[in-house]
Amino acid sequence: MHTPTAPAPSPGFGLGLRTAHYHEILAAPHPIDWFEILSENYMVPGGKPLAMLDSIRQDYPMVMHGVSMSIGTPEGPDDSYLRDLKKLMQRVQPLWVSDHLCWTGVHGRNMHDLLPLPYTEETVRQVAGNIRRVQDYLERPLVLENVSSYLSFNSDSMQEWEFVAAVAEESDSLILLDVNNIYVSSFNHGFDPLAYLEGIPQGRVQQIHLAGHSHHGTHIIDTHDHAVADPVWQLYAAALRRFGQVASMIERDDHIPPLPELVAELGVARGIAAGVLAEQQAQRTEAYA
Incomplete structure (x- = not known):
């Protein structure tokens, strides 16, 4: 009997590794538990990026996060891309490997955008098949992120959270839950973000993303160029x-x-997590009193 894939233990609170911070990270310890790297930035034969990565990963665990796998493309991810990804994975030894539940182009042409998929049973089967192939090749579970969206398909036959859950269950993969993306899409499409959370299986979430966005009144764009907004913290x-x-x-x-500004913002996440944990512990104590 197959045992469903379970999330790895949490390493705590991390930041995206950015070139602007390389030297500062290496100069002194920081209250950062792990870093997430953009896989494509390091899928190169050599040079400074890999040298800096090798130095930083001696002190911090790493997670690999891709933007070009295009797991939703009908023909599936490109073989040469997967070979380069596995080579980097073997070098970095990441805690896990993630990408986006989307497509980024067709016929080998990358549009450099994270494009939403139609939420249908047919798409679930197709994408799940692609995920199983990638997982077999990488020899580890794949963690896939929900993307923000600004349009929907007439063919949609399920809600986004139903689709995300169905893909994870069908492929036995894990979920990178981007809370900012949920908020952005809930505003753009008019759904309840709490209903989204309730529709995601509890035993499938490996990681959470937090980010800022640009609010334009009638719509929100996922820009990652602002601090995390209060509704996203909530x-x-x-x-x-x-x-x-x-x-x-x-x-x-x-x-x-x-x-230091990002470390301070990460401290807000730590504080919220500690508050939720204390709240839950108090509820359990009260229940047993």
């Missing part, structure tokens, strides 16, 4: 109440501030 607390103390990290891809 949704993060709700996610921790449902999924437990999940590995959490902050992404910043533009207008990157000094490292």
Whole structure:
């Protein structure tokens, strides 16, 4: 009987590794439990990026996060991409490997965007098959992130969270729950973000992403160039109440501030997690009193 894949133990609270912080990270210890690297930045034969990565990973665990696997493409991920990814994985020995539940192009042409999929049973079967092939090749579970979206397909026959859950269960993969993306899409499409959380299986969430966005009044764009917004922090607390103390990290891809500012923002995540844990412990104590 097959035992479903379970998330690895949480390593705590991390940040996205960015070139602007390389030297500061190496100069002194920081209250950062782990770093997430963008896989494609290091899928190179050599040079400074790999040298810096090798130095930093001596002191910090790493997670690999890709943006170009295109797991939702009908023909599946490109073989040469997977070979380069596995080579990097063998070098880095990451805690886990993640990418996005989306497609990024067709016929070998990368559009450099994370494009949503139609939420249908047919897509679930197709994507799950692609995931199983990748997992067999990498010899480890794949962790896939929900993307933000700004349109929907007329063919959709299920809600996004039903689709994410179905893909994870069908492929026996894990979920990178991007709380900011849930908030962005809930505003753009008018659904309840708490319903989204309730629809995600508790035993499938490996990691949580936190990030900032740009609010344009009628719509929100997932830009990763601002601090985490208050409604996203509130949704993060709700996610921790449902999924437990999940590995959490902050992404910043533009207008990157000094490292101490991001470490302080990471401290907010730690504080929220500690508050939720204390709240749950108090509830258990009261229940047994």
